[in-house]
Amino acid sequence: MKTTVKFRLNGRPTTIETDDDRRLLWVLRTDLDLTGTKYGCGSGFCGACTVLVDGKAVRSCQTPLRSLDGKEVVTIEGLSRDGQIHPLQQAFVDHGALQCGYCTPGMIMNATALLQQQPHPTREAIVQGMERNLCRCGAHQRIIAAIEDVSRGKGGAA
Amino acid sequence: MTTNKSGLDRRSFCRLVGGGIVVFVSVGPSALLSQERRRTYPEDLNAYLRIDENGLVTIFSGKIEMGQGVMTSQAQMAADELGVGLDSIRMVLGDTDVCPWDAGTWGSLTTRVFGPALRAAAAEARTVLTQLGAKQLGVAKDQVVVANGVVSVADDPSRKVTYGELAKGKQVSRLVDEKAVLRSVKEFKVMGLSPKRIDGLDKVTGHAKYAGDIRLPGMLYARILRPPAMGAKLKSADTSAAKSLPGVTVVEQGDLVAVLHAQPDAAAEGIGRVKAEWDVPKPEVDDTSISGYLLRKAPQPRVRSTKGDVAAARAAAGRVFESTYETPYHAHAPMEPHTAIAEFKDGKMTIWSSTQSPFGTRDVVAKELALDPKNVRVITPYVGGGFGGKGSGRQSAEAARLAQITGKPVQVAFTRPEEFFYDTFDPASIIKIASAVDKDGKITLWDYDTYYAGDRGTEIFYEIPNSAIRTYGSWGGGTPPLFPVGPWRAPGANMNIFAGESQVDIMAAAAGVDPLEFRLRNTPDPRMRSVLQAAAKQFGWKAAPGPSGQGRAVACGVDAGTYVALMASVKVDKASGKVTVDRVVCAQDMGIVVNPDGARMQMEGCVTMGLGYVFSEELKFKGAEILDHNFGTYRIPHFSQVPRIETVLVKNDEVLPQGGGEPGIVCMGAVMANAVFDATGARLFRLPMTPERVLAALKKGEKAASS
Numbered sequence: 001m002k003t004t005v006k007f008r009l010n011g012r013p014t015t016i017e018t019d020d021d022r023r024l025l026w027v028l029r030t031d032l033d034l035t036g037t038k039y040g041c042g043s044g045f046c047g048a049c050t051v052l053v054d055g056k057a058v059r060s061c062q063t064p065l066r067s068l069d070g071k072e073v074v075t076i077e078g079l080s081r082d083g084q085i086h087p088l089q090q091a092f093v094d095h096g097a098l099q100c101g102y103c104t105p106g107m108i109m110n111a112t113a114l115l116q117q118q119p120h121p122t123r124e125a126i127v128q129g130m131e132r133n134l135c136r137c138g139a140h141q142r143i144i145a146a147i148e149d150v151s152r153g154k155g156g157a158a
Numbered sequence: 159m160t161t162n163k164s165g166l167d168r169r170s171f172c173r174l175v176g177g178g179i180v181v182f183v184s185v186g187p188s189a190l191l192s193q194e195r196r197r198t199y200p201e202d203l204n205a206y207l208r209i210d211e212n213g214l215v216t217i218f219s220g221k222i223e224m225g226q227g228v229m230t231s232q233a234q235m236a237a238d239e240l241g242v243g244l245d246s247i248r249m250v251l252g253d254t255d256v257c258p259w260d261a262g263t264w265g266s267l268t269t270r271v272f273g274p275a276l277r278a279a280a281a282e283a284r285t286v287l288t289q290l291g292a293k294q295l296g297v298a299k300d301q302v303v304v305a306n307g308v309v310s311v312a313d314d315p316s317r318k319v320t321y322g323e324l325a326k327g328k329q330v331s332r333l334v335d336e337k338a339v340l341r342s343v344k345e346f347k348v349m350g351l352s353p354k355r356i357d358g359l360d361k362v363t364g365h366a367k368y369a370g371d372i373r374l375p376g377m378l379y380a381r382i383l384r385p386p387a388m389g390a391k392l393k394s395a396d397t398s399a400a401k402s403l404p405g406v407t408v409v410e411q412g413d414l415v416a417v418l419h420a421q422p423d424a425a426a427e428g429i430g431r432v433k434a435e436w437d438v439p440k441p442e443v444d445d446t447s448i449s450g451y452l453l454r455k456a457p458q459p460r461v462r463s464t465k466g467d468v469a470a471a472r473a474a475a476g477r478v479f480e481s482t483y484e485t486p487y488h489a490h491a492p493m494e495p496h497t498a499i500a501e502f503k504d505g506k507m508t509i510w511s512s513t514q515s516p517f518g519t520r521d522v523v524a525k526e527l528a529l530d531p532k533n534v535r536v537i538t539p540y541v542g543g544g545f546g547g548k549g550s551g552r553q554s555a556e557a558a559r560l561a562q563i564t565g566k567p568v569q570v571a572f573t574r575p576e577e578f579f580y581d582t583f584d585p586a587s588i589i590k591i592a593s594a595v596d597k598d599g600k601i602t603l604w605d606y607d608t609y610y611a612g613d614r615g616t617e618i619f620y621e622i623p624n625s626a627i628r629t630y631g632s633w634g635g636g637t638p639p640l641f642p643v644g645p646w647r648a649p650g651a652n653m654n655i656f657a658g659e660s661q662v663d664i665m666a667a668a669a670g671v672d673p674l675e676f677r678l679r680n681t682p683d684p685r686m687r688s689v690l691q692a693a694a695k696q697f698g699w700k701a702a703p704g705p706s707g708q709g710r711a712v713a714c715g716v717d718a719g720t721y722v723a724l725m726a727s728v729k730v731d732k733a734s735g736k737v738t739v740d741r742v743v744c745a746q747d748m749g750i751v752v753n754p755d756g757a758r759m760q761m762e763g764c765v766t767m768g769l770g771y772v773f774s775e776e777l778k779f780k781g782a783e784i785l786d787h788n789f790g791t792y793r794i795p796h797f798s799q800v801p802r803i804e805t806v807l808v809k810n811d812e813v814l815p816q817g818g819g820e821p822g823i824v825c826m827g828a829v830m831a832n833a834v835f836d837a838t839g840a841r842l843f844r845l846p847m848t849p850e851r852v853l854a855a856l857k858k859g860e861k862a863a864s865s
Contacts, residue, residue: 026423030379035371036364038542040493041574045789048493076364089362093354096759100225101361102493102542108362130797134789136493136543137225138766139759140800 007068009034010078020066025049027065028075036076036105040134047133050106051075057113076105079112087153088112091146099137107133111147120151178210178325179290181283206258207236207279209287213307213322215240215247219276220260221268222252222514223357224492224541224548225763226819227756228268230356234752235273238341238348239280240287242307242321244356252516252538262515264546264645266718266817269752273815277340290324343750343811352755357540367539369497369512374567377499378407379422380560381429383415384576388641388782391437399431409563416560418568426573441781443640448586449484452609459628462613466624471603475594478603479664483591483657484844485611485827487777488584488646488770489786491794494542495572496550496580500557502565507558508535514548522551523558534558545767546645547581575787582644583777587611589657595665601680608654610643615651615658615824619716620680641782647764648820651717652771656827656845659713663704663832664841672701673832674712685721685747685810690714692808693723693745709837713828718817720748721808724765724825726801728833732856735849737773737834739799744822745806749813757818758805764822765803769795772830773846 003020006013009032016027028034028051040048042061049060052074079086088108091097098104107130114121114129121129126147135143208216217236223229233247250256252263260272284304291309292299295317303312310318343350360366383395395415397408406428407418417428443451472478498511507529513519516536524531541548557570572580587610594603604625608616612632618625632650646652666676674694678687693699693712700708709730714723725743730736744761751757774793778785786792827845835841840855 022421022423026421029371030421030423033373034364035367035373038368038494039370039571040495041788043574043788043790046493080363085359085363092362093358096355096358096755098225098355098358098361099227099759099763100493100543101357101366101540102368104361105364127797132796134493134794134796136491136545136767136794138763138795138800140766140795140797141762141803142759144797144800 003066005065005069007070008072010074016065018065020064022065023061024051024063024065024068024073025060028060034075034077038102038105040103040106045132045134046103046106047110048103048106050109050133052109052113055113055116057110074109076109079108086112087150088115088146091150092143095142095146095149097139097142097146099139103133103135107135107143111143111150115147115151121147123148126151178208179283179286179328180206180208181279181286182206207283209283209321209325211322211326213242213246213320213325215242215321216250217247217276218250218253218257219272220252220257220517221272222263222516222538222541224263224514224544226263226268226760227355227753228263230353231269231752231756232273232276233356234348234351234353235269235277236280238346239277240284240307241304244348244353246307249356252513252536254516254520254534254536257516259517262518262549263544264514264549266720266819266821269815270719270817273752274340281340287321287324291319294319294324349752350750350754352753355756360540368494368542369499369510369539370494370569370571372499372510372539374499374501377567377569378418378420378560378564379425379569379571380416380418380557381425382556382570383429383432383434384579385438386436386783387438389439390782393435393437395435396433399433400428403428403431407564409560411563414559418560418564422569422571439782441783444780445486445776445778448486449588452586453588456609456630459607459630462616462627462629463618464626465622468603468605468624468626471594471624472592472605475603477668478592478594479661479668480592481590481657481661481664481843483589483653483660485587485653485656485771486845487586487643487779488775489578489581489777489792490543490545490547490584490646491577491581491789491792492543492545492547495574495577496548496553497569497571498554498557499567499569500554500561501567502558502561506533506535507561508537509554509558510537510539511551511554512541512548513538513551513554514541514544514546515551518549519551519554523555526555527558527562545647546649549644550580550582550642552580574789578786578788578792579784582642584646584649584652584771585610585643587650587653589653591657591661593661593665595669599666599669599671599676599679601662601665606658608650608657611653612650613654614649615654615715615717617716619683619686620662620677621682622680640779641784647767648717648824651715651820651824652768652827655713655715655824656831659715659825659828660831660841660843663711663713663828663835667704667835670703673704673836674699675701677712677714683721686714686716686723689721689723689745689747689808692806693725693743696745696804696806697725697741697743699725704832704836705839706836709833711829711832711836713825713832715821715824717821717824718819720746720816720818720821722746722821722825724822724829726829726833728830728837730834730837730852732838735851735853735856737830737847737849737852739769739801739830739833741802741804742829743804743806745808746818746821747808747810747813748818748821749816750811751807752815754807757807760818761805761822762803764820765826766795766800768823768826769799771845772826773799774848776846776848
């Protein structure tokens with residue numbers, strides 16, 4: 001059913017008029033032209049489409065638009081502040097924590113939520129927190145190192 | 159000036175890539191020069207670059223970036239030879255209208271085969287700039303020096319001219335057909351270092367564009383009706399319910415039934431409404447019966463090599479070790495499914511494609527649509543993983559056909575189930591080995607039959623007097639046509655080395671010799687010995703015959719010109735059969751290393767990806783119906799499985815750069831099977847080593863011990 005959904009997207013008020021049963025992933029990628037959020041599996045297994053909703057990591061391929069009314073949505077495009085990239089983004093670059101880069105936005109968004117909830121996680125907690133995000137290139141060891149680095153330096157504060 | 163009968167001449171080409179100084183190189187490895195099917199380029203060129211009036215250098219390369227880091231390593235090679243900083247380099251990759259013809263990005267070939275041509279182009283460009291600079295400065299060319307994009311007089315550095323100034327207003331094209339003098343390792347300023355990936359910032363900010371991120375005005379997203387099994391025939395399709403969706407376009411042309419819409423989710427809704435009936439071939443075989451089926455259908459073997467007298471060695475042996483190893487089909491499962499966007503405008507088809515083979519894709523599209531290849535342009539944005547699986551061109555041809563039919567730009571992006579269906583799978587294989595060892599622990603016999611794994615990874619690097627290697631079918635052909643198969647990261651080598659290096663371990667244990675010592679005793683190859691020793695040093699190897707109870711193991715191999723040794727330690731939970739990998743050491747001699755950190759990333763990636771085929775990945779199917787549709791049943795490695803991975807680069811500047819994208823993965827099967835054996839005494843002959851199979855092997859071991 002075509003309705004109006006209002007939420008904040010990357011800090012800006014956003015109004016979308018569309019079928020509110022649609023999944024956030026496709027609205028982001030098509031209607032809003034934010035292509036940093038990726039389709040990987042469409043079933044919530046891989047995490048390539050992870051975004052933040054009210055600070056929590058969600059799978060945008062599973063998130064109906066109607067559930068977002070009045071919420072705060074942050075995508076990979078909204079992580080930078082005042083031209084400065086987020087410490088996690090910098091740490092991923094510094095550690096070479098990516099190869100093909102397709103899972104990277106989802107990894108970074110998931111890690112952002114993880115560090116917001118647990119500023120100083122153990123390595124085990126990082127592994128558990130990232131467990132449901134898939135990477136096929138095998139950048140895992142460096143992704144963990146990048147997250148550990150940020151948790152030690154800045155506690156994940158953005 | 160030569161004119162190619164079907165393509166551009168050099169002058170036209172210069173116009174296309176822009177002004178400034180353009181350097182072409184026609185020298186290069188014979189592997190490149192012998193490649194055929196060059197259609198739209200001057201045929202004798204295999205590398206080129208352009209320097210513009212701002213001093214920026216644009217490198218044109220047919221090699222694409224799919225995560226392996228060649229955007230960065232190619233830039234490093236060019237920067238060093240040219241004498242400019244890395245930040246002056248711009249890369250144009252995989253654009254068939256402006257990049258040199260290339261067969262495809264696979265086989266760990268970019269650095270070792272294309273690299274020398276690229277370096278030659280850059281080195282010759284430096285020579286050209288040196289000459290132009292000397293002329294401008296009014297001195298002889300041996301009186302100038304070149305650094306950081308500036309030509310200056312050696313004894314008077316204030317007299318100088320930049321590359322940009324030399325290129326300004328020029329339309330110089332130089333063809334160089336003599337061998338360039340490349341920089342030596344000692345002269346490297348950019349190569350041999352590990353600058354941060356130049357694609358890194360794009361990728362962490364979400365700005366990196368993959369094929370599916372290209373947006374064109376009026377673009378439609380297509381979903382195509384897919385058969386339930388390979389070879390299924392469409393009996394009927396009722397599209398009336400799909401047509402009732404607002405804004406939908408339905409295409410029905412023979413077997414092609416597609417629903418298109420300005421929103422991808424609406425196209426999905428539409429295709430879901432199509433009612434189709436299919437004739438599905440009766441399944442003859444499934445994933446549990448595949449090995450017997452493949453053996454029954456095996457073609458005649460090709461004898462790859464023979465040495466000594468295998469029959470006599472067999473007769474003379476006190477004990478012949480006979481083993482059969484099996485591996486199943488694997489999916490590539492890149493995180494980015496196959497995607498293409500096609501636009502047909504003024505008779506020209508332009509396709510943005512996630513492909514490892516832009517030129518192959520161009521040819522496939524041209525053929526299927528009966529277009530002149532000159533009128534098909536394939537542009538390759540960032541590719542979200544390939545691993546050998548992105549060569550087919552299917553999605554590109556589909557998008558092109560739909561763009562031609564609808565007159566609008568069309569995106570075809572495989573869903574994950576489509577990705578699992580149209581994957582050109584890593585073929586299931588069987589390997590049979592008979593081998594023997596003498597009382598001194600020297601291998602005397604190696605009688606080797608490999609079914610569908612091909613010959614990569616079968617080369618013998620041990621000193622064995624009597625051997626025979628026969629291949630039945632190959633990963634590229636000769637496989638019963640259940641569904642398409644194709645190259646999968648180090649094709650065939652994963653299976654062959656799993657079998658070969660497991661077999662070596664079996665003999666070492668039977669001879670009562672430490673498995674590292676056994677390998678050293680049997681290989682005189684200095685490069686293999688040095689990677690084994692380097693791995694042992696890093697690992698802290700404690701010598702003991704297997705099974706030592708330590709749960710540690712070694713395996714080694716040669717792939718893509720690189721020597722690799724892996725050591726690993728594991729724990730085996732005897733109650734559940736679950737194997738936990740604690741640590742992996744990977745040592746490689748890959749010759750000159752262009753980017754050490756990039757090489758390490760590939761080694762870590764190989765080890766991590768390898769955990770999948772070793773412990774969990776096994777395609778489930780019934781006949782030509784693929785039963786795995788998503789990551790819920792086809793389990794690729796997760797964070798919790800990843801061990802501590804340590805990488806060792808064994809210095810060898812005497813050898814030109816060798817392959818780096820694949821060698822690290824080839825020993826994973828054997829090192830893990832050997833480690834499970836070392837921990838428990840149980841030997842696994844079949845991958846993946848699922849908990850059930852480990853438990854079964856443990857039970858078999860107990861039975862053998864008690865009988």
